[in-house]
Amino acid sequence: MDFQLFQLVNGAAGRYGALDSLFLFFAEYGAFIFPAALLFIWFRSGKAKREDYQSVLLAVVAAALGLLIAQLIGHIYFRPRPFSTHLVTLLLNRSPDPSFPSDHTVFAFAITSIVWLRSRWLGWILLAAGILLAFSRVYCGTHYPLDVIGGALLGTLCGLLLWILRHRIRPVLFMVIALAARLRLAQPINEDITKP
Secondary structure (H helix, E strand, C coil), rough: HHHHHHHHHCCCCCCCHHHHCCCCCCCCHHHHHHHHHHHHHHHHHCHHHHHHEEEEEHHHHHHHHHHHHHHHHHCCCCCCCCCHHCCCCCCCCCCCCCCCHHHHHHHHHHHHHHHHHCCHHHHHHHHHHHHHHHHHHHHHCCCCCCHHHHHHHHHHHHHHHHHHHCCCCCHHHHHHHHHHHHCCCCCCCCCCCCCC
């Protein structure tokens, strides 16, 4: 069933130039949308800067944790890429990395889950971008559907875990924010770190 879904999506690749260009762009460069969103949150003006800074740091840690777990999974269970075992329409360069889970979707959904919990409107935009990115990776022939679904679930779980633990790691987050403020990369936060 996974391969049948892959064939259904990848079967359209190479037939329509405009669609190929769109999905190829998202497959290659769509991941940059997510750090751009974090930079927007970090540097935007507003009263709730403490929460903004914490959310950005949580998203970075969630993405790093998700990618680390994805690497461990890839070493334990190496699933070949679709182009290694099947005849596919490949629009991207061949990658030697394991197919499961998709690192791109782990990264995208780890950040999206934190941003969505902090800012609904921006979270919905990132969710749409994440789905488009995941679909593009299948369309371009570099992942199976279950690879991106697994990546999305792993990234989301890492984001939710960090969000649940945010109160426990707040002192560490505030140390990083204070350092960023000294380097003039953040506004000083003169608040009690023990406050919720």
